[in-house]
Amino acid sequence: MTFPATWKTYKLGELAQYINGRAFKPEDWGTTGLPIVRIQNLNDPEKPFNYFSGSFMEKHRIDSGDVLLSWSGTPGTSFGCFIWDRGEALLNQHIFKVIIQQDVILPEYFVYATNSRLDEMIDLAHGAAGLRHITKAKLEQIEIPVPSLDEQGRIVTRINDCMARVEEIETLRASSQLQQQYLSASLIESELHPDLVDSEGWATRIVGDLVTTVRNGRSIAQDTEGRADGAVLTLTAVRSVDLGVGYEKPIVLPDTVAQQFDIDAGDVFVSRANTIELVGLAAVAMEKPERRLIYPDLLIKLKADRSQVLPRYLAYALRSAGARKQIKARALGSSQTMVKISGERLREVSIPVPSLAQQEQIIIRLDAAHELIGQLQSESQSGEIEALRGAVLRKAFAGEL
Incomplete structure (x- = not known):
C-alpha cells in the first residue's frame, strides 16, 4: 500500500464502532412499519423492502447519512460500504452500522477508502465460493491510509468528480446498447414486413x-x-x-x-x-x-x-x-x-x-447484419465500468488524484 509519507495508517477498528443488524426472520416480515434493509437493498435500489412494525432496539435503527458495511454474501456483489440515503429504516443482519470517529475521518472518505480494500476483505472472508463472510475481528485489522481532514475533503471531491464521469460513460454505453437493440429490431422488421419486400407467398x-x-x-x-x-x-x-x-x-x-x-x-x-x-x-x-x-x-x-x-x-x-x-x-x-x-x-x-426458401434467404441477410451489430456491441463494451471505478479508487488512495 503506497501513499504519501504525510498520511497516517489506521486500522478500521481504530476508526469506527461496528454494530451488526438484527436477525429478522421471515415471520417478522410485514407490509407496514419500518423497511428492513437487507444486502439486496444496498446493491439494488429497485429491490422491494420487507417491513417490521414491532418493537426494536435503537442500535438497529438507521437513517439517512448513516454509514453501512455489508460483510457477508457473494464476493464481488455483496460486500461493500455505503452511505444510507433513504430515510428511517431497520438494519438486517450481515450489515454493520458504522459509528465513525468523525474527528479523524470523514464518512465519505471512510466509504471510499473501505471500498478500495474490498479485495482484501474478500480474501480474508470464510465460507464457500458463492457465500462468504468476514469476521468482525479480521475486518477491524484491515488498514487504510488517512490524511488530514482537509485533504480527505479534497480527495472526496475529486473522487466524486471522477465517478460522475464514469457514470456518464456508463449511461452513454447503456444508451448505445439500447439503440443497437432497436437497430437490430428495425433491421429484422425491414426484412420481415411484407409491405417492404415482395409479399408474394407471405x-x-x-x-x-x-x-x-x-x-x-x-x-x-x-x-x-x-x-x-x-x-x-x-x-x-x-x-x-x-x-x-x-x-x-x-x-x-x-x-x-x-x-x-x-x-x-x-x-x-x-x-x-x-x-x-x-x-x-x-x-x-x-x-x-x-x-x-x-x-x-x-x-x-x-x-x-x-x-x-x-x-x-x-x-x-x-x-x-x-x-x-x-x-x-x-x-x-x-x-x-x-x-x-x-x-x-x-x-x-x-x-x-414467407415460404421456407424465402426464410432461408432472409436468414442469410439477417445473419450478416447481426454480425455487424455484434461488432458494435463489442466495441461499446470494451471499457469495463467497474475497472474504471477501481482505477479511480486506487489512484485516490495512492495520492495520485
Missing part, C-alpha cells in the same frame, strides 16, 4: 400455429459445494439471437430433469420474465450441448414445426419490432423492471411467414 400466422412445443424450464439452486454435475442457463443466454450456452450456473442435475429439460439444436428459447425492454427476447440453439445442460423456468422453449417455419427464422421474427411490440403489450407486471409473459400469451403473437 402469410400472417400466430406462434401457436407454428410450433409443436411450448414449455417452461426448470430452475434449480446453484451448487456452491462442489457437487455440480450439470448446469442451467441464465437469462443472459438469450441476449443474442444465438443461444449463449456459456451463460450458465453449476447445479446438481438429476437424470430425469436433464432428460425433461434438455436442449436440442434448433430449439428456440424466449425469456418469459425480465424488464419490459428485455422480456420475450428469443434465441435459437445452434447445436446440442455436449455437456449436461438444461434451461431455467424463466425461459420458454419452442420447438418449431419445420414444415412451416425454420427455427432461426422464428427467433429472428420474434425479435422484430412488430413482434416486440406485441410481446410488450401482452407482458404483465406492476413494475417495468420485472414483467412476465406466459406461454399462452406468447402463442398469440403473430408474425409474417
Whole structure:
C-alpha cells in the first residue's frame, strides 16, 4: 500500500464502532412499519423492502447519512460500504452500522477508502465460493491510509468528480446498447414486413400455429459445494439471437430433469420474465450441448414445426419490432423492471411467414447484419465500468488524484 509519507495508517477498528443488524426472520416480515434493509437493498435500489412494525432496539435503527458495511454474501456483489440515503429504516443482519470517529475521518472518505480494500476483505472472508463472510475481528485489522481532514475533503471531491464521469460513460454505453437493440429490431422488421419486400407467398400466422412445443424450464439452486454435475442457463443466454450456452450456473442435475429439460439444436428459447425492454427476447440453439445442460423456468422453449417455419427464422421474427411490440403489450407486471409473459400469451403473437426458401434467404441477410451489430456491441463494451471505478479508487488512495 503506497501513499504519501504525510498520511497516517489506521486500522478500521481504530476508526469506527461496528454494530451488526438484527436477525429478522421471515415471520417478522410485514407490509407496514419500518423497511428492513437487507444486502439486496444496498446493491439494488429497485429491490422491494420487507417491513417490521414491532418493537426494536435503537442500535438497529438507521437513517439517512448513516454509514453501512455489508460483510457477508457473494464476493464481488455483496460486500461493500455505503452511505444510507433513504430515510428511517431497520438494519438486517450481515450489515454493520458504522459509528465513525468523525474527528479523524470523514464518512465519505471512510466509504471510499473501505471500498478500495474490498479485495482484501474478500480474501480474508470464510465460507464457500458463492457465500462468504468476514469476521468482525479480521475486518477491524484491515488498514487504510488517512490524511488530514482537509485533504480527505479534497480527495472526496475529486473522487466524486471522477465517478460522475464514469457514470456518464456508463449511461452513454447503456444508451448505445439500447439503440443497437432497436437497430437490430428495425433491421429484422425491414426484412420481415411484407409491405417492404415482395409479399408474394407471405402469410400472417400466430406462434401457436407454428410450433409443436411450448414449455417452461426448470430452475434449480446453484451448487456452491462442489457437487455440480450439470448446469442451467441464465437469462443472459438469450441476449443474442444465438443461444449463449456459456451463460450458465453449476447445479446438481438429476437424470430425469436433464432428460425433461434438455436442449436440442434448433430449439428456440424466449425469456418469459425480465424488464419490459428485455422480456420475450428469443434465441435459437445452434447445436446440442455436449455437456449436461438444461434451461431455467424463466425461459420458454419452442420447438418449431419445420414444415412451416425454420427455427432461426422464428427467433429472428420474434425479435422484430412488430413482434416486440406485441410481446410488450401482452407482458404483465406492476413494475417495468420485472414483467412476465406466459406461454399462452406468447402463442398469440403473430408474425409474417414467407415460404421456407424465402426464410432461408432472409436468414442469410439477417445473419450478416447481426454480425455487424455484434461488432458494435463489442466495441461499446470494451471499457469495463467497474475497472474504471477501481482505477479511480486506487489512484485516490495512492495520492495520485
